[in-house]
Each structure stands twice: as C-alpha cells, then as structure tokens.
Amino acid sequence: MLSYCTLLLLLFCFCLKIVHHFLYDAETRLAIRKEAQAASFAFPGVFLRENFISEEEEKKLMSAMDQDSWNESQSGRRKQDFGPKINFKKKKVRVGGFSGLPAVSQKLVLRMQKEPNLAGFHPVEQCNLDYHPQRGSAIDPHLDDSWLWGERLVTINLLSNTTLTMSLERGLPELGLAEEVHVAVRLPRRSLVVLYGEARHRWKHAIHRDDVQERRVCSTYRELSAEFLPGGQQAELGAQLLNISLSFKGTPL
Ligand SMILES: *[C@@H]1O[C@H](CO)[C@@H](O)[C@H](O)[C@H]1NC(C)=O
Ligand SMILES: *[C@@H]1O[C@H](CO)[C@@H](O)[C@H](O)[C@H]1NC(C)=O
Ligand SMILES: *[C@@H]1O[C@H](CO)[C@@H](O)[C@H](O)[C@H]1NC(C)=O
Ligand SMILES: O=C(O)CCC(=O)C(=O)O
Numbered sequence: 001m002l003s004y005c006t007l008l009l010l011l012f013c014f015c016l017k018i019v020h021h022f023l024y025d026a027e028t029r030l031a032i033r034k035e036a037q038a039a040s041f042a043f044p045g046v047f048l049r050e051n052f053i054s055e056e057e058e059k060k061l062m063s064a065m066d067q068d069s070w071n072e073s074q075s076g077r078r079k080q081d082f083g084p085k086i087n088f089k090k091k092k093v094r095v096g097g098f099s100g101l102p103a104v105s106q107k108l109v110l111r112m113q114k115e116p117n118l119a120g121f122h123p124v125e126q127c128n129l130d131y132h133p134q135r136g137s138a139i140d141p142h143l144d145d146s147w148l149w150g151e152r153l154v155t156i157n158l159l160s161n162t163t164l165t166m167s168l169e170r171g172l173p174e175l176g177l178a179e180e181v182h183v184a185v186r187l188p189r190r191s192l193v194v195l196y197g198e199a200r201h202r203w204k205h206a207i208h209r210d211d212v213q214e215r216r217v218c219s220t221y222r223e224l225s226a227e228f229l230p231g232g233q234q235a236e237l238g239a240q241l242l243n244i245s246l247s248f249k250g251t252p253l
Helices: 002-015 055-067 103-112 197-201 235-245
Strands: 019-025 030-033 046-049 078-082 085-087 092-094 125-131 139-142 149-158 162-168 180-187 192-195 204-207 216-224
Touching: 046 180, 055 103, 055 149, 055 216, 103 216, 149 197, 216 235
Parallel strands: 019 180
Antiparallel strands: 019 030, 046 192, 078 125, 085 092, 125 216, 139 204, 149 192, 149 216, 162 180, 162 204
C-alpha cells in the first residue's frame, strides 16, 4: 500500500517537473524568456543560416537521398551514414568500407566553408536522418561524442520546419534557475545550423516528437577532433579519413 502511494507521489512529482522555457533569437543570439520570472540571457554557440540551399537544390538532394535505401534507426528515425565504422566505447575507428561523402555534398561543403564560423571545415562523416510523424520520430537529449568528433556540428534541415531543443537538466544556477532549462532553436526548412562551444559541449540537444509535424530530413556533418589532426596522436588515421571523405565518391555504409 505504502509503495503504491509512493509510486503515485513520484508520478505526481514527475508530472509537475518544472522546466524553464526560452526561445533562441538568432539575430541577438539571446535565449529569450517565455515566463515573467526569468531574464533573457546570452546563448553562444549557435550559428543559423536561413536559406542555405534553394528549393531546387532541396528537391535534387532529396531525390538523390531517396535513391539510396534508408535503414531503421532508434526512436522511429531512419538513417543513411557516410563515414567510418566507429566503436565509441572501445575508441576504435575502422576505415574499411568508407568510400567518402556523397558526390552531391561537394558543393555544399564548399559553401559551408564560406560561412564565418566554418572556415577550414573538413567533414569526415555525413549522417542523414529521416523523421516522420507517423513513426513518432524523435531524438532524445544527448551530447555528441568529442573523442573523435571536433568542435563544429553542422546540420542542414530539409523538407519541414522543426525545433531543436537545447537543455540543461541541472538548470542555470548562475541565473538563479535551479530547475531544468530548455532553449528552443527554430530551424526553418532549408536552413543550416552550427553547434559549437557551450551549445556543443554543455547543452544537450534533442528533437521532440511534437516538433516533427511533417516528414523532416536532416544531414549532419562532423569534423575531426585535435587528436586526429596534424600534430595529434592519430594524425595519420585522420589524414586517411580526410582523403577518403573528401574524394566525394561515397556510397552509404
Ligand atoms: C517555417 O518557418 C518560416 C521561418 O520561420 C516561416 O516563415 C514559415 O511560415 C514556416 N512554415 C510553416 C509551414 O510553418
Ligand atoms: C589520397 O590517397 C590516394 C591513394 O593513396 C592518393 O593517390 C591521393 O593523392 C590522396 N589524396 C589526397 C588529397 O591526399
Ligand atoms: C544499412 O545497413 C546495412 C547493414 O549495416 C549496410 O550494409 C547498408 O549500407 C546501410 N545502408 C545505408 C543507406 O546506410
Ligand atoms: O536531427 C537533428 O537535427 C539532430 C541530429 C542529432 O542530434 C544527431 O545526429 O546526433
């Protein structure tokens, strides 16, 4: 009986979980308060470029992607991966099988490199994810690996608008927010978003089920960490990955 009550109490508390909600403003780079008792704050580490690709390019990209097969992934997502096989637990990278990023990405990568935050951006992985409301697609809050992957995570958002939710479970004590904090970053269709700095390493990112209203596809590009760049312990492997990746002769893994 007691445990049943305890369970109910826990459920009650869970439902009452307080979350402070903010909305990211790309122009001022502020997280704007949605509630009276909180103040807006600077939110560094997000770069957003609207209309990164044209409608025509979106059509061509999507038709190229849909010519390859999609693999089932977690949480109702489907996936196409162009990159080395990685075992993050054992910190092992296998080059075999990786044939490079797809040809259609070459001009997009060149365009990325012209963005103020993306000088010298040389991706060694492209992961395409396909979200659909009928499959309840979502991605839980997480931080991307930083052993292999470098500072900048670059995503092109296709087919529909969505919201990337940034979260800090422990709140922001420096702002007097003791409970979980969410910052909603609106991603318009055909925009490019870069996460770096605090938005890359401190805040988790997620796509909530409710924020997938129509089919939505994204391509995320990842660069190497310092360990795999010249001067790093695994520089040779890094050079090999770059060589393959930037040949743009890829077929999916
Ligand atoms: C998508 O977002 C853009 C830019 O924020 C907005 O102008 C447009 O109306 C939105 N489209 C839909 C279908 O909600
Ligand atoms: C990549 O490797 C191939 C074969 O090992 C070599 O011929 C080529 O020059 C390399 N390309 C670059 C850009 O390093
Ligand atoms: C799907 O997974 C299989 C098995 O891992 C792999 O051989 C295939 O290339 C994958 N396809 C895509 C599009 O990622
Ligand atoms: O769907 C997105 O935009 C985010 C994808 C993501 O977080 C990931 O692939 O790790």
